Amino acid sequence: MRRHLTAILAADVVGYMRLSEAAEEPTHQRLMSLRASLIEPHAHEHGGRIVKNTGDGFLATFDSPAGATHCALSLQRALSAATQDQPLALRIAFRMGIHLADVIVEDEDIFGDGVNIAARLQSYAEPGGVIVSEAIFRLLDEPARGLGLDMGEIFLRNHRQPVRVFALRADPAAAPARKIGEEAVGTDARASIAVLPFRMSAVHKSHLADGVVDSIIQSLSGLKDLFVISRGSTLEYGRRRIDPVAVGRKLGVRYVMDGSVALSEGRIRISTELIANENGAVISADHYDGEVRELFELQDRISLKLVRTIAPHIRERELRQALRKHPQNMTAYDLLLQALDLLYKMDVDSFARARGLLQQAMVLDPSYAPSFTYAALWHVLRVGELGSPDPDGDAKAAVERARAAIERDGNDALALAVYGHVQAYLLRDSVTALRFLDQAIEAGPSVAMAWTMSSAARGFVGNGPLAVQHGENGQRLAPADPYRFWHEGILAQAHYIAGDYDQAVSWARSAVAHNPSIRFTLRTLAASLAAAGRMTEATDAADRLMRVQPDFRLTAYAPRCPFAQPILEQWIGHLREAGLPN
Secondary structure (H helix, E strand, O other), rough: EEEEEEEEEEEEEOOOHHHHHHHHHHHHHHHHHHHHHHHHHHHHHEEEEEEOOOEEEEEEEEOOOOHHHHHHHHEEEEHHHHOOOOOOHOOOEEEEEEEEEEEEEEOOOEOHHHHOOOOOOOOOOOOEEEEEEHHHHOOHHHHHHHHEEEEEEEEEOOOOOOOOEEEEOHHHHHHOOOOOOOOOOOOOEEEEEEEEEHHHHHHHHHHHHHHHHHHHHHHHOOOOOOOEEEEOOOHHHHOOOOOOOHHHHHHHEEEEEEEEEEEEEOOOEEEEEEEEEEOOOOOEEEEEEEEEEHHHHHHHHHHHHHHHHHHHHHHHHHHHHHHHHHHHHOHHHHHHHHHHHHOOOOOOOHHHHHHHHHHHHHOOOOOOHHHHHHHHHHHHHHHHHHOOOHHHHHHHHHHHHHHHHHHHHOHHEEEEEEEHHHHHOOOOOOOHHHHHHHHHHHHHOHHHHHHHHHHHHHHHOOOOHHHHHHHHHHHOOOOOOOOHHHHHHHHHHHHHOOHHHHHHHHHOOOOHOOOOHHHHHHHHHHHHHOOOOHHHHHHHHHHHHHOOOOOOOHHHHHHHHOOOHHHHHHHHHHHHHHOOOO
């Protein structure tokens, strides 16, 4: 038995079980052909050897980290070219992971913790991609490092200490096409919902039920973390009594909304149920009453309430499911949900973990816009809330991530809103910011963050009344949102700009109660109290801010404050009056 420091390359076929179930012998033959014609020659060419074939993958060792990496990248490109003419459903693609470790060598085989780490790493790679540990990455040449995306630290199964990893994309075309809802290789793993035709007590008034359903679908469709089945897909079920769970399984959705509409002497009652397809459980049930002549207003109230209550409930349920999954089974959406759960906690450890999850999501599914959107927002929050050591670098990264999100989905309201917010908050470009924020509201009128970020941008340039109006819209859409403190904080800021200091104090206190660590809200509370002449309370708010941010100084803060003059001078003056140090 001897030990040897070696670069370990672990590779696995994506969805091998699915491929074998579809065509076992042809799959095996094609894999054997690829091993003989590409895998073994590439390993030999780059100074490596195949230690073992694992049935659906292989393990190779290299004396040089560069040799292992260049072999993996070259092999992925060759595999993509060799399989591009094959049907997507039968195409063989590999995930690869590389780690540098001191391993036990015995009888031409290798053993040790390093082998397990390499095997775990490959499971985080996208199809056609390569994941390397930091131990490998720091030894690579500049061209190879230029292909890398820092995924941060990830926790591997059975390992207490995190491993910092980097994703290398061999070729954007290397990943096979994916189907919606196919988790093993899936692209769109968002929560999905179908709204069934509502039953109507008066058949000749069925158009009333149709209008309600259309309104619900339109509102839910504005939320990009929900995949909403079109109404045309559910028409065949009419208004007869059916099994919602069976329909949900047939449509391939996780949730079904069912309902009924009843008329009685000029009044209307609309009842709804949200059902989980996996077990038929009723997640929420509600009813809405009103006058028939007020139907259009009633539809608006129903849609608003659904966006406010049902959509957040879906997110919470999906989050609980995502947290139960093993990392090897994570989809980009699962990772994003976990990142969002950490993002606004505003402690250093949670914030760092959120970044790692977002980076993993971007690598796992490079076409999924929300991962890039929230990665951009991470950099914004780092500047505004976590005291970034490199504000200019974070601003540049935020722009790049937000632009990448729009490139992936130019009609994503949240992506448009975050890009606008980056322009307003970090770059002070109000013209560009407002253009994109207006597009965001048009694309997603039910997206609370679009309205709230628009409120912030209007406030930065001194338009208090419109900032209040947009802030109120955002807050109304998100009263049950786990991040409602952010909406409340921006609304408080809008009231300050509008000169309504008592309202500013009220909303700021509510935001602080929901999250006492958000710095911008504590600043708003201190400035608003000072503006209202409530100096004892203003001093207390300033003290709370200093406990959260002991190094806060007005001279360092003012140059990066997004307010335009004369609001900036007034704002800094009120913060100084509250007792914050220069």
